[in-house]
Amino acid sequence: SLTYNMNILQHIDSSHTFCVTLNRTEDIDENKILRQFTYHHPVFTTESIAAQQRKEEIQGAQHTWFCGAYWYNGFHEDGVRSAL
Known part of the structure; x- marks a missing residue:
């Protein structure tokens, strides 16, 4: 803990x-205890890994950019990395 x-x-x-x-x-x-939350890390599947590999197909489409930890290994640093 x-x-x-x-x-x-x-x-x-x-x-x-x-x-x-x-x-x-x-x-x-x-x-x-003021409040409790349950958080979950991303669960990677064969389909999600395939989607990660196709990121460039949607990045910038209609002036929209996606960033988040889900693009890499699910860690906070990966979210920052995806935004750079």
């Missing part, structure tokens, strides 16, 4: 400390 302090990360000026915890919540007091 991983926990990070949002006050530091996002420069939040508050008397409360806001933390985000990934992958583990059973040890956190339920009264201190």
Whole structure:
């Protein structure tokens, strides 16, 4: 699991400390949980890999450009890479 302090990360000026915890919540007091989210990483299939390889067919069509982590391996850095 991983926990990070949002006050530091996002420069939040508050008397409360806001933390985000990934992958583990059973040890956190339920009264201190403001909200829970479930995220999923992209699932790559034969079809999605074939679509990745055809990216150039749609890039720029009708003045529309697509960027996202789904173009590569699904990591945040891949989203940035796809936008460059």
